[in-house]
Amino acid sequence: MSDEQFYQESGPRDGTMQPLGEALGRLEKLDPAEVACKECGESYMAERYNWPVRVPREDYPQYTKIVYETRIVGGGLCPNCQQAKAEERRKLEEAARIAEFAGVRRKARLACGIEAKYQDQDFSTFKTDGLAEDIQRAYKRAWEYAEGFPIEEGGKGYQSLVLFSANSWGVGKTHLAGAIAHRVLDRWTGEPPSCPVRFISEPELLLRITATYNYSPEEKPYRECESDIINSLIAVPLLIIDDVGKRKAQDLRFVQRIHFSIIDGRYKRMRPVVLTANLDSEGLGRYLGGVNPSGAQDFHGADEATLDRLIEMCRGRFNQIEGKSYRRYPGTSRDKGRA
Numbered sequence: 168m169s170d171e172q173f174y175q176e177s178g179p180r181d182g183t184m185q186p187l188g189e190a191l192g193r194l195e196k197l198d199p200a201e202v203a204c205k206e207c208g209e210s211y212m213a214e215r216y217n218w219p220v221r222v223p224r225e226d227y228p229q230y231t232k233i234v235y236e237t238r239i240v241g242g243g244l245c246p247n248c249q250q251a252k253a254e255e256r257r258k259l260e261e262a263a264r265i266a267e268f269a270g271v272r273r274k275a276r277l278a279c280g281i282e283a284k285y286q287d288q289d290f291s292t293f294k295t296d297g298l299a300e301d302i303q304r305a306y307k308r309a310w311e312y313a314e315g316f317p318i319e320e321g322g323k324g325y326q327s328l329v330l331f332s333a334n335s336w337g338v339g340k341t342h343l344a345g346a347i348a349h350r351v352l353d354r355w356t357g358e359p360p361s362c363p364v365r366f367i368s369e370p371e372l373l374l375r376i377t378a379t380y381n382y383s384p385e386e387k388p389y390r391e392c393e394s395d396i397i398n399s400l401i402a403v404p405l406l407i408i409d410d411v412g413k414r415k416a417q418d419l420r421f422v423q424r425i426h427f428s429i430i431d432g433r434y435k436r437m438r439p440v441v442l443t444a445n446l447d448s449e450g451l452g453r454y455l456g457g458v459n460p461s462g463a464q465d466f467h468g469a470d471e472a473t474l475d476r477l478i479e480m481c482r483g484r485f486n487q488i489e490g491k492s493y494r495r496y497p498g499t500s501r502d503k504g505r506a
């Protein structure tokens with residue numbers, strides 16, 4: 168016997184053995200032939216095959232046999248129509264994926280830390296007409312920042328942004344910081360797979376960290392600890408910390424240590440941060456640590472040079488916004504000049 172494998176089709180024992188390939192059917196390429204496209208009617212050279220099909224046997228209908236029919240590859244469509252169909256299918260699949268992704272994005276928006284009051288406040292609800300030049304500039308800067316944020320690269324290498332007002336409240340800092348988060352989420356289509364933005368106010372951050380100190384030894388293994396919180400804030404592509412220095416810190420040393428861990432962690436990983444503050448740059452330096460305007464020995468130690476890092480991360484530029492409070496004077500000119 169040769170090497171050819173033989174196969175006995177289960178069925179009537181007529182004693183014949185067939186080569187395996189024949190029993191299963193062999194695809195045979197035929198010469199191309201000119202046919203008319205089913206879609207556009209244009210004639211084209213179609214690739215054809217002798218195609219094996221299983222059909223019931225006439226003598227024993229409960230058993231099958233192989234017959235061959237001529238088939239055209241590509242469903243009888245010319246290459247152009249095939250391409251158009253594939254493109255149409257791809258678009259439909261993409262639209263379905265984006266529609267499905269809208270649900271993920273909605274959840275991320277609620278869970279990323281944007282407070283309820285600012286859930287509906289984005290660039291579209293921020294008025295600039297007749298408002299101070301500072302505010303118009305800050306709006307433009309924030310918009311460009313959000314548009315340019317490299318989401319798919321996880322924010323790597325992108326610059327940071329500080330919006331501050333030294334002498335004003337209610338000028339739209341939190342609104343703009345939230346608008347950046349909203350816009351980045353609008354642009355997010357699934358890469359990276361987890362939410363690319365975290366929005367947190369400084370008071371909330373400090374509260375969450377101090378809460379970890381009060382867990383009982385039994386609770387501790389199941390709760391997040393300080394380093395869990397800090398590491399998650401370092402890892403997110405875009406971190407927004409709102410209201411830095413708004414409240415007088417009871418323990419400035421502690422606040423500085425936390426800010427240093429976060430800012431330094433992000434600095435080393437080349438990830439940006441957006442801060443809003445109610446302090447001027449000198450006040451921010453004193454608050455965060457790292458500058459010493461009086462020239463005296465730095466009371467917190469020169470290693471905590473948070474401001475230094477922040478200045479580099481912002482490419483040397485902070486954005487000041489001063490004006491009347493929008494809370495008190497909505498929609499009026501708030502231009503009272505820079506402090």
Ligand SMILES: Nc1ncnc2c1ncn2[C@@H]1O[C@H](COP(=O)(O)OP(=O)(O)OP(=O)(O)O)[C@@H](O)[C@H]1O
Nearest residue numbers: 288292293294335336337338339340341342493494
């Ligand atoms: N230009 C604007 N257009 C529309 N709404 C605005 C504008 N500026 C501020 N607001 C609204 O005014 C309120 C106060 O603004 P926001 O909280 O952003 O100010 P802030 O600068 O963060 O204030 P604070 O210094 O007290 O933290 C918010 O409800 C905000 O949506």
Ligand SMILES: [Mg+2]
Nearest residue numbers: 340341409410
């Ligand atoms: Mg605010």
Ligand SMILES: [Zn+2]
Nearest residue numbers: 204207245248
């Ligand atoms: Zn066609």
